[in-house]
Amino acid sequence: MANVAVVGMQWGDEGKGKIIDLLCPAFDAVVRFQGGNNAGHTVKFGSGEGDEHFALHLIPSGILHEGVACYLGNGMVINPDAFLAEVAQLERRGIETAGRLRLSDRAHALTPVHVALDIVREEARGADRIGTTAKGIGPAYESKIGRTGIRLAELVAGGEAMRNRQIVRVADFERPAAEGAELDPEAAAEDFTRWAERLSPYLCDLSVELDGLIRNGRTVLFEGAQGALLDVDHGTYPYVTSSNSTTGGAATGSGVPPTAIDGAIGVVKAYTTRVGEGPMPTELVDDVGLHLRDRGHEFGTTTGRPRRCGWLDLVVLRHASRVNGARCLALTKIDVLDELEELRVCVAYRIGGEVVRNLPAVTDRLEAAEPIYRTFPGWKQDTRGVLDRSDLPQAALDYIDFLEQELEASADLISSGPRREETVVSGGGALGEWLGDRFGTVQAAVGG
Numbered sequence: 001m002a003n004v005a006v007v008g009m010q011w012g013d014e015g016k017g018k019i020i021d022l023l024c025p026a027f028d029a030v031v032r033f034q035g036g037n038n039a040g041h042t043v044k045f046g047s048g049e050g051d052e053h054f055a056l057h058l059i060p061s062g063i064l065h066e067g068v069a070c071y072l073g074n075g076m077v078i079n080p081d082a083f084l085a086e087v088a089q090l091e092r093r094g095i096e097t098a099g100r101l102r103l104s105d106r107a108h109a110l111t112p113v114h115v116a117l118d119i120v121r122e123e124a125r126g127a128d129r130i131g132t133t134a135k136g137i138g139p140a141y142e143s144k145i146g147r148t149g150i151r152l153a154e155l156v157a158g159g160e161a162m163r164n165r166q167i168v169r170v171a172d173f174e175r176p177a178a179e180g181a182e183l184d185p186e187a188a189a190e191d192f193t194r195w196a197e198r199l200s201p202y203l204c205d206l207s208v209e210l211d212g213l214i215r216n217g218r219t220v221l222f223e224g225a226q227g228a229l230l231d232v233d234h235g236t237y238p239y240v241t242s243s244n245s246t247t248g249g250a251a252t253g254s255g256v257p258p259t260a261i262d263g264a265i266g267v268v269k270a271y272t273t274r275v276g277e278g279p280m281p282t283e284l285v286d287d288v289g290l291h292l293r294d295r296g297h298e299f300g301t302t303t304g305r306p307r308r309c310g311w312l313d314l315v316v317l318r319h320a321s322r323v324n325g326a327r328c329l330a331l332t333k334i335d336v337l338d339e340l341e342e343l344r345v346c347v348a349y350r351i352g353g354e355v356v357r358n359l360p361a362v363t364d365r366l367e368a369a370e371p372i373y374r375t376f377p378g379w380k381q382d383t384r385g386v387l388d389r390s391d392l393p394q395a396a397l398d399y400i401d402f403l404e405q406e407l408e409a410s411a412d413l414i415s416s417g418p419r420r421e422e423t424v425v426s427g428g429g430a431l432g433e434w435l436g437d438r439f440g441t442v443q444a445a446v447g448g
């Protein structure tokens with residue numbers, strides 16, 4: 001049984017929430033290792049009419065599985081009020097978090113100043129705006145990297161260390177003020193005191209904790225948020241988020257060595273979406289794009305913004321696959337393509353007369369990229385709820401086979417609808433190898 005990272009292979013919103021939910025029972029612990037409350041997945045309570053839905057933005061959905069320990073890693077930036085509100089939501093529905101949910105004491109606090117800065121900066125950028133989620137993520141990471149941030153451990157410890165930090169922070173406060181962000185040092189001091197008290201029971205030394213678990217043969221799932229193309233190093237910079245959302249981030253963002261991570265499952269949506277600004281070579285601004293948006297319910301969980309939709313892009317996916325080391329794929333939303341006459345897959349770009357197979361580092365080149373497509377016939381058949389790979393239409397199998405060959409990975413999970421049961425699970429590839437005798441828990445989760 002292995003420790004595995006589950007990561008997004010596009011611009012986020014690939015459907016990682018469902019895949020992680022399916023895999024959770026096979027693991028002892030789930031760790032989120034980057035980002036903050038810019039991410040989001042909807043969870044559902046109850047069945048049938050009167051279902052209650054709400055979104056979790058910070059806490060892994062593993063919290064809904066009894067017996068799975070959930071951790072928020074040092075690579076994350078934590079908005080304490082958002083965290084406490086999620087805990088309260090869960091507890092109102094009878095989900096006890098005490099003892100099962102821990103925060104790394106080295107994670108950084110995301111404060112109202114960061115949120116205010118995010119908003120004024122976006123306004124100031126005008127046409128060059130990034131289209132952030134306005135949650136303060138970029139400024140919170142700036143504080144961390146600029147060495148003026150506040151670790152949760154310091155927040156809770158108070159005393160001299162915290163006072164010294166506060167002094168630095170006061171200087172740091174002048175910067176947002178100069179930029180026109182609203183701030184109130186007195187309110188901040190009150191916030192710090194309240195957070196210190198409320199967060200204290202959740203803190204742990206995550207590196208020590210995970211080391212203990214792994215030495216004792218327990219298994220860990222590392223939950224990525226966003227996607228490879230939003231990674232601050234490997235994504236479409238500057239139109240990215242401010243953390244490492246690829247597999248490498250799982251090690252630095254949780255305090256385990258890279259050698260402790262045995263493999264990565266790359267989650268790939270059967271087409272491409274992107275929310276926010278920035279280049280997206282296969283974007284469709286026609287009826288097909290609208291069809292994908294409608295049929296795929298492509299609206300952001302955190303901001304409600306409509307997502308830009310387009311064809312699958314192998315330049316993007318080869319890049320993501322290489323950086324993540326994704327030997328296993330989870331292909332999602334295949335059913336959204338059911339009604340299309342034909343499908344296209346971008347195999348390379350043409351940029352200024354040159355054929356390019358690898359993702360360019362310069363945004364302007366990517367903006368200028370013209371996709372070179374390979375066309376596949378549509379299957380025009382309902383695949384919703386298919387459970388067995390052999391029951392998929394031949395045209396869908398051809399599309400999936402092509403993807404697997406190009407990415408040198410097996411699609412061991414194929415999602416054919418939003419529900420847990422609507423999934424094709426295959427045990428012959430890397431997933432079966434990694435899960436070993438716990439593979440049965442995934443089959444049980446889909447009702448197989």
Ligand code: IMP
Pocket residue numbers: 011012013038039040130131132133134135136137138225226230239240241242275276277
């Ligand atoms: P930030 O993470 O709020 O700074 O936003 C930076 C970029 O990442 C923007 O394009 C956002 O739309 C995008 N982004 C951040 N989080 C997510 C996510 O969970 N799904 C999809 N896009 C995201």
